[in-house]
Amino acid sequence: MEDKNDIGSVNISEEVIATVAGAAATECYGLVGMASTKLKDGIGHLLGKEDLKKGVEVSIEDGELTLKLYIIVGYGVNIAEVARNVMERVKYSVEKQTGLKVKSVNVNVQGVKIINET
Numbered sequence: 445m446e447d448k449n450d451i452g453s454v455n456i457s458e459e460v461i462a463t464v465a466g467a468a469a470t471e472c473y474g475l476v477g478m479a480s481t482k483l484k485d486g487i488g489h490l491l492g493k494e495d496l497k498k499g500v501e502v503s504i505e506d507g508e509l510t511l512k513l514y515i516i517v518g519y520g521v522n523i524a525e526v527a528r529n530v531m532e533r534v535k536y537s538v539e540k541q542t543g544l545k546v547k548s549v550n551v552n553v554q555g556v557k558i559i560n561e562t
Contacts, residue, residue, distance in 0.1 A: 466513075510546075512550045515551060523556075530549070
């Protein structure tokens with residue numbers, strides 16, 4: 445994405461947008477982590493903090509963003525509520541940090557993980 449004004453221009457790569465979206469998503473309660481978007485990495489494979497962008501697909505149409513997130517939730521949480529919270533937080537964070545309009549945020553739950561409480 446490129447934003448031009450009379451002073452110059454700002455280019456924001458899709459990788460940066462994906463990282464912002466992944467970081468915002470992992471702050472949500474009930475989300476264990478991001479899952480890979482590629483089948484070769486295995487469905488439901490939990491990604492580390494350095495790979496947050498790999499769990500997000502970014503597409504740009506008519507200057508608006510569509511984001512697809514692949515997540516893993518914790519066992520026992522309300523999946524619909526976690527997904528709704530992820531959508532709202534990601535949309536808000538990406539729009540606030542990049543200044544770009546987010547058309548939609550689609551959440552794909554790839555797995556459920558049992559969280560050990562000790």
